[in-house]
Amino acid sequence: MNWPRLDKTKSEQLFNDYCNSKEYLTQFEHRELRSDLCSLFSEALAELGIGPEMIPKKNYAYQVDYIYGIKIYLLLNNKYGMNVRTASYAGVWRFIGVQVVPDIVDMRYGTNHPDRFWKKDRRLWLRVIWWYIYLSWQGDEESTRCVLMDNSTDEILQLVDRCGRGGYRVELYRELMRQHALIDPVKRRKQQIFRRIMVLNTARVQVVEPSLVDGGESRYVTNLVMYFNNI
Amino acid sequence: MESFNLYPVLSQKLFESIGYIPSEPKFSYFENDRVHDLGLKNSTGNQLNLTAEIEDVRCHFELEKHELSVSKSVTINSPQFLFGEKGIVPQNATIGVAVQWISSKSDHRGVFQLGQISKKDKKVELSSTYHFRPSLVRGSIILRTVLYLKEYSGCSPNEKHLCNQTGTIIGTFDGCEILVEGNGSIFPIVEINDPSKPLWKLYYDDSADPLQDAFDEEHVEIRLNKAHPSYDELKIDSSLKESPLFLEVISSALMIIIESAKNALGPDWDAVINDQSSFDRGSIAEAVSYFVTKLGWETSSPSLMAESIHNFFDNNLKGGNL
Numbered sequence: 001m002n003w004p005r006l007d008k009t010k011s012e013q014l015f016n017d018y019c020n021s022k023e024y025l026t027q028f029e030h031r032e033l034r035s036d037l038c039s040l041f042s043e044a045l046a047e048l049g050i051g052p053e054m055i056p057k058k059n060y061a062y063q064v065d066y067i068y069g070i071k072i073y074l075l076l077n078n079k080y081g082m083n084v085r086t087a088s089y090a091g092v093w094r095f096i097g098v099q100v101v102p103d104i105v106d107m108r109y110g111t112n113h114p115d116r117f118w119k120k121d122r123r124l125w126l127r128v129i130w131w132y133i134y135l136s137w138q139g140d141e142e143s144t145r146c147v148l149m150d151n152s153t154d155e156i157l158q159l160v161d162r163c164g165r166g167g168y169r170v171e172l173y174r175e176l177m178r179q180h181a182l183i184d185p186v187k188r189r190k191q192q193i194f195r196r197i198m199v200l201n202t203a204r205v206q207v208v209e210p211s212l213v214d215g216g217e218s219r220y221v222t223n224l225v226m227y228f229n230n231i
Numbered sequence: 232m233e234s235f236n237l238y239p240v241l242s243q244k245l246f247e248s249i250g251y252i253p254s255e256p257k258f259s260y261f262e263n264d265r266v267h268d269l270g271l272k273n274s275t276g277n278q279l280n281l282t283a284e285i286e287d288v289r290c291h292f293e294l295e296k297h298e299l300s301v302s303k304s305v306t307i308n309s310p311q312f313l314f315g316e317k318g319i320v321p322q323n324a325t326i327g328v329a330v331q332w333i334s335s336k337s338d339h340r341g342v343f344q345l346g347q348i349s350k351k352d353k354k355v356e357l358s359s360t361y362h363f364r365p366s367l368v369r370g371s372i373i374l375r376t377v378l379y380l381k382e383y384s385g386c387s388p389n390e391k392h393l394c395n396q397t398g399t400i401i402g403t404f405d406g407c408e409i410l411v412e413g414n415g416s417i418f419p420i421v422e423i424n425d426p427s428k429p430l431w432k433l434y435y436d437d438s439a440d441p442l443q444d445a446f447d448e449e450h451v452e453i454r455l456n457k458a459h460p461s462y463d464e465l466k467i468d469s470s471l472k473e474s475p476l477f478l479e480v481i482s483s484a485l486m487i488i489i490e491s492a493k494n495a496l497g498p499d500w501d502a503v504i505n506d507q508s509s510f511d512r513g514s515i516a517e518a519v520s521y522f523v524t525k526l527g528w529e530t531s532s533p534s535l536m537a538e539s540i541h542n543f544f545d546n547n548l549k550g551g552n553l
């Protein structure tokens with residue numbers, strides 16, 4: 001697919017139109033994309049056994065983020081040719097968010113969060129969840145679900161926001177997600193382990209290149225995690 | 232943020248004594264069972280700090296479609312000085328040489344290894360080729376040749392101050408930034424065609440976060456109006472030296488950008504111009520910080536800013552630097 005990119009001016013206008021009328025304008029050629037994205041959203045809600053009004057309650061928001069995230073990650077990559085290069089253009093995510101499925105973003109965040117639709121490049125909801133899944137990917141859907149199921153929206157923020165200088169070390173992040181999932185979920189949450197691992201990691205990569213450590217990323221992450229396991 | 236080192240790293244003196252011979256990275260791609268070399272054009276800087284653009288004489292290369300290969304080789308004539316008490320690793324350790332790569336526009340970075348050096352090596356020649364899969368990189372690739380501690384097996388009592396953690400970067404040999412697409416202009420400029428509009432305008436995205444959002448056409452752009460009667464006088468295909476009008480446009484646009492970023496940054500402004508802020512690579516703040524700290528533009532008042540920007544262009548055009 002040749003992905004359209006929307007600039008902020010056009011996005012703001014479409015977003016305001018949507019807010020005023022709660023109607024959206026999907027061009028004919030993007031109907032199929034819209035229909036695919038909508039049915040996956042219904043599937044995700046059905047799997048959780050909730051209606052859209054329940055999304056803001058309990059930890060459902062996160063459940064929607066990662067379950068819907070995996071579904072759209074597979075759909076966009078396999079059917080619509082999404083790749084890293086395309087996914088790094090904010091304009092592509094503005095297009096999906098305000099022109100194709102503004103109603104879905106609305107169900108997750110409500111229209112008083114324009115940042116999540118078009119306004120902040122690094123906050124666009126669909127962009128954030130695609131990258132969350134990409135950076136956590138364990139080779140297949142099942143294994144990826146396993147490492148993500150006990151997390152919360154804080155892990156999304158910590159992982160996707162800490163891009164670091166220059167960019168993500170993808171293999172490192174996948175290993176971090178794998179080993180983090182092995183820690184007891186109660187302890188993880190109570191002690192904000194993930195946040196602390198990411199802070200320590202940000203400091204360490206200033207001097208150490210994880211893939212060059214004797215034992216590679218795996219040993220590097222084991223050492224990071226061990227530090228917190230002993231507390 | 233500069234990192235603080237707790238152990239010796241490659242110093243200028245040590246760098247000079249080991250006889251490092253750099254070489255330009257070589258790019259190529261694969262199509263129809265054949266490897267096609269990509270050239271480098273518009274090179275600036277020197278062998279240790281190069282900026283250039285790749286050039287495909289066949290005009291077939293596409294980042295979306297082709298794997299991009301990069302080969303890097305280095306020669307070190309006297310690596311023995313790197314080892315021991317006065318060096319950067321213990322005598323019996325192994326040093327690795329690797330290339331760190333960054334494609335900041337696609338938010339990716341990685342590393343590939345060139346080889347290793349031990350004390351007994353006389354002269355070493357290392358090289359390696361790395362393949363970027365299609366649709367991974369965007370904009371430019373930064374390549375940095377670094378030294379790191381590869382194997383560590385203890386040290387003698389007089390070497391206790393040396394680095395002992397494998398994977399630690401203990402020196403940088405050279406770096407370069409290679410544009411892999413686009414027109415290489417640091418300044419996003421587009422042309423519009425609208426008789427009702429002025430000769431030019433600056434688009435600045437007021438909702439952008441200067442610390443994060445990129446200094447690119449999504450957030451900052453000069454729009455020149457082809458339909459304006461004075462358009463031809465811009466002589467945009469000539470050099471700046473031959474077009475005082477275009478120079479005025481650029482100078483004013485830069486001033487608007489700095490003022491806009493200053494407004495958007497609010498209390499963060501001081502940290503940005505004092506180089507103490509952690510802005511993202513390629514961000515608006517990085518560009519502004521460069522103008523102010525490296526080019527020395529005065530920003531304390533609009534009139535002083537305008538004067539210093541004009542002075543800058545006058546001095547540098549005279550010297551032929553632009």
